[in-house]
Amino acid sequence: MASLLFVFLVLPLLGCVFVLFSEKDGYNAFNVTFFTLCTCILAILKLFSESQIVGTDFVYSYQWLQHPNVVFTFGVDSLSLLLLLGVYMSAIIGLVGLSAPQRKSKSLLLLVLYFIWNMSGLLVVRDIISFYLFFAGMQLPLFMLIGSYTNIKKSSTLSLFFLFNFVGSLLLLVSILVVYRYNHGSVLLSQIGILDIPAVPQFIVLAGVCAAFVLRIPIWPLHNWISFISSGIKNPLIYILTNMLPLSGLYGFIRFGQVIVPTEINAFVPIIEVFGVLTMMFIALIGLSHKNFLQKLFSFSTISYLLFLLSKLLLDDKYQMNMAYSLFIFLIVNASLTVLDLFAENAREEAGCDYRGVLVYMPRLSKFFAFFVLMAAGLPMSSMFWNNFTLISALFRESFVTGLWVMASISLVGLALIYELYIMRDLQNKPLQEYAVTDISDRKLVFFGCITLVLFLSFFNPLWFVF
Amino acid sequence: MIENLIYLSPLLTLLFGILGMLFFNKEQVNNSRCFRLARLVLLVSFFLVIVFYNKALLPMITQGSQFTLLFECLLYLCAFVVLYLSKKWFMSMNEPGNIFCCGIFTAVLCGCLLIESHNLLLTVVMCILFMLNNYVLLVNFRKNKEYVLSLKTYLSIMLMCWMVLAGALSVLYYYQIDFAYDMLRVDIDISQDNPLVYTAMAGVIVGFVFLLGLAPLHFGFTEALSETILPVITYFILVPVVACVGSFIQLNLYVLPPLHDKLIFFYESVALLSVGIGAIGACSARNIRKIFAYGAVNHLGLLMLVLYHFTMKTVDSSFVYLFVYLLAMGGICTALFGLKIKGEYLEMLNEFCGAAYKRPYVAAMLTVFIFSLLGVPPFLGFLGTFSVLSRLAVYNLYELVYVLIMMFVLAYAYIQVIRTFYFEESKAVFDRADKGIYTAMLFNAVLMLVIMVNPEYLVEDFVLMIETVFE
């Protein structure tokens, strides 16, 4: 099974090569990308079922250097597999949301595959150096994607985006180098807690790690880069990938949080907790004030990430799988809503109809849109509902005040999403006009039907797809 | 005697090459033939160097080893790349390239002697010759008013270095110190508390600082490079660096250990200054050549920051970084050779607007090389950066933090380049790039990929050769 893990890791890169040499101005590259992602999903499912049968993790190692001893170690467990599945499914949803001209862009698809490779690498690594490799590696494709395929041409915004992420990578690098100073060579993530490092360097390591991850998760006052960027992206796939970036920070916390000595990390938890909660409220209020669905969706995704972050920091590891289930659903819901909203927006602009009541003209899209919005708002339509309930109630146990703020923010953003849904479905007593608004095609109908089914069935069993 | 002459054959080949080029210049032989011959001469010389790798070029004052062979190979490779790329420029601009080839031969000749030198007099003389050769190359190409001013700056700093080097030799001569490295070390050990001896040796190092373009002697280097032609920049960024680093390591390992404690602060200051000035200078520049010239100052400063400890591990790490630097900088120069509008090679950053849309492969490779220089994984630059920074983490955490801050500043400058290439729109029509450019870039990229996948070639095999210097 370790070989399957290797194949899974190599597949996106192989896809990159095929995309690079695919024909120009055709759908060849798109088909290759789609096929690659689907194959990866199959590989994940196979890994999932094998891991359920064997009951242990698969580990694959690659000796990169002997002096210093750098061994790249990869392994999967249920948590990483669920997140991988979420990432790949989100990417496929984003891919489906691309318009015809976008599907012909080779470089776009190449960079997307490269980003996905980095993300999947990050989710399966087990050692500190390869974690850094993928953590830092994903900023380049995203930067190129955002710069080349979005409307963000303002240099300061783009530079801000890159530099923020670059600083994060550098901070992680500092931590890794300090660990390296005391333990020459690769260190498994599971061994960091037992390393014999003096107090001050250990503090530096923890501070660096926390700061690096916090920079990826939009916590005030470091949230600007992602909010500036998100407001200018109209390409669904790039939007989805950009909003996936905080996952790397969150996953970092999950993996590092498992091993870092609690007493050390406790020093940072209250700070992150306070800023996290403040950001949640802040973002929720801002989301409420914006008159755009995508902005509200951005608020939703930020608040969700912060909820998971707080859950990770404040709760025991026994809640990890609940977090993973929720994250899995969250990724898919977020991606689906992005694609549907941008589709509706494009169709609306083409037909020249108003924003208010636009969904009335798109009955098929409207149904899925409503389903995903209600799911995002926290209704019991997927396993996110009861997993979030478990997480929030545990948060209440840890800190009543934090729980209150978290709940207030989640409620606000949920209501804001529902209100926006209402606006998009309400014609305000105006009669139906003769707008030629394109609704989603039959293929997309089937596709989103399947996605809906996947999510809905997860309500009954979050791992229903594992046989 | 004949045996010595045979061992000297690589240098003699180069000397013949120089003479041949001068003859060609007089006869006005066309560029194509000239460069073909130059490459041939270089290859023959390279072959001879490899064949006689363990033989001294000049017995008594030079010494060959695996270490010198490695640096000489790198030197030849860099020179070959410079010649290969420069041919495109000279053909395209229809300018005679004989003098340039002559300069390259001289540089390789000086470089080989510098690398193999085991005599301070030879080292200093070669340094002076190297400087002169560099100046000649700068003087020969492009002569506008601004450039003359830059050249004057370069010349004045060069003359100052000459004076310092001459002064250093005079002081050592005055104290009757033998110039042979092994004897010199003994003498320095005896008179290590003598401030004048210290100053003299610091003066010798000033020569290296100037040749490498490190701060605070970077003035002439960066200013002149921003005005000169692309082949000369490529030469400056690659060739002297290899020769100087090789010689500098030997000088410090064979001669200067008694003064090491006293020189540490000097090295450290030069390195830190270079890292800082390189990064800020790159941010302040609008000329793409200047950006990379300052970038080179930064990278070489970082190299120096690790190297100055002169332990086996720091030398190994520095070599890895140097190798990665050469590949990436070589790649960047190659990419710049591939971008021109109506036959004109571009200088200012804004001239490159939208280059990625017209020349996507060249721009993509340039991006890869830039990120490699920044040490962003998974490019090869990560290996180099990790290699030096991990050493730095062992020695000094504050320096590590400083370097990372400066890396961040440098990243800003490099990002501006990428932004201009990719995210700015322009209707400029870029000329079709030569196939040779693509070939060079592909070769570079494949080399980077192979080393990244299996860095043992670089880190293990090459480093074994490097470590012979400690024997």
Next chain:
Amino acid sequence: MIAYTTFLLFFVGIFGSFKTGVKVDKILSFVTFTSLFLIFGNFCESWLTGDEQTFSFMWNSSPGGDIKIDIISNPYNYGIIFPFFMITLLNAADNQIFRYEERRSIFNSLAVLNLATLIMMITSNNFVQLLSMVFVVDILALFVIKDVNSYKRYFLLNMTADMILFMVLAVINSLVDSLDIRQILEYKQIGYHTDFVAVFGLTAVFMKLGFFAFHIGVTSLNQIRLHRLQHILFLSAPVTAVVLLLKFHALWSMSVYYTVYIDVMCIATMALSFYGCLVLDNLKSKIIYWQLMFWALFVELLKFNGFVWSNLFTSLLLDMYLIVCGFYWMYHYFNRRPLVSQMMCLTSQNPFRQDCAFVLILLPIVLMANTLAIMYNNTNRYYIWSFAILFVLSVALLINQVIFTSTNRKKLKMNLIPVHWLYLAEQTGIAVILWYYFHSNEISVLGVSLAFIILCCINPLQKMSILYSNKWVQTLDFFGILYRTLIKSLRLSGKILWLLVDRLLMEKVILGLIKLLGKSNIRLFRQVHQSRLGGGGVVLIVLILIIWLSYRQGVHING
């Protein structure tokens, strides 16, 4: 067994929810109705046989406790489910009779699914099951309301209530460390945040019931079809609220604010609803306010009864449903004209119809009065009667206006729709059954009927009808304005925060300062490098300084 009934209901609900052609739909709706009727029969049979079985299914496990699906059959649960089953059945029957729906089968299915959900909620022993069902009921309500304009307020308020409930249950779960509702009594021993849990839990309940200050969600439903409105008022969010009260009263009663909060809210709702019933011209609005008044009364009665369900509550619910059905008939007869001021006086019509209408209203009123009288005996609370009097007064006002007052409205041309005999038979039959089962040996029918007739004839509040023409009174939306202001202020605060923090502090101040610092550094750098001579001097000095310092440092180290 209730589980069996529930599964059958789910099956019938899903079966009937397919969108088909009109003819198939007719058949399908009939099949669903018949099935519902048969399941009801089976349900009653199980109840009567004293079935006490438990269906328990381990759904998932979580660190907060096991998530189980429990459907517990016992006489108490049967008793609670019965009135809602009955109302669903009647609602489905009316749907068959009146034929307003284009897709009757889908409406029937929604009602059936809603009932199944309610059953699962009533029989639940698990927070997650309970919460899920509360949410599902709200989602089904969305489909029932259908009209986008109407459900905005209703759904947003209910969602807010659900979120609050979610929070309250999360708090309870966090302290009890179990998802089992039966464990909440342990909460008493822990004793943290009892007031918080009670106040917020009750707030959620009041929001769902549409009590004072939260009534705008329900009152905004006056545009939807009356039988859909009936469904919402009797089978949707208010029922979930009642179930929540039944399940959590023991916990919430630990708070000192519990009794006060319930009383204040019930009295305020009663007053507000009475005002609404008197002054509003729209019949649907009146029905909504009557319903609110009813729920306030119902909650108070439940409280007096210690939140223990009894047959009297079943009777009360069915009585109220029958009263609303009476108004439904009236509304239907006047060709679905919603304004009372435009309804024709029934005295000028067929006396038979007048009698029918009167009987249809009178019967359940008498039944209700009877029930209240029994409850009065049990609780000995006087203000139950004051609630009842207000209720009857407002009903009597309408009856007075529509049936007994002769006005010039006869000039209005109206296409009157005669009522189906089946409907009349159904209403009367149900009333008789109710009488037989619940009230056969209670107070004098004649006395109550007489009192009601007198009230209807000489209604002292009939002058209030002049307010029907007052546009300000009819359109006044005080709480709507209040909520809008609240939301606007929230949005404004978001905007201000965004401007202050994101734009001003982060973008202009912090990032601006960093940029300025960078620019000034670069300027300084350029200046040093531009002045070649000065720069050269600086270089020389720096170089000499470094060499000198390095020597000093070395000497110091060697020491």
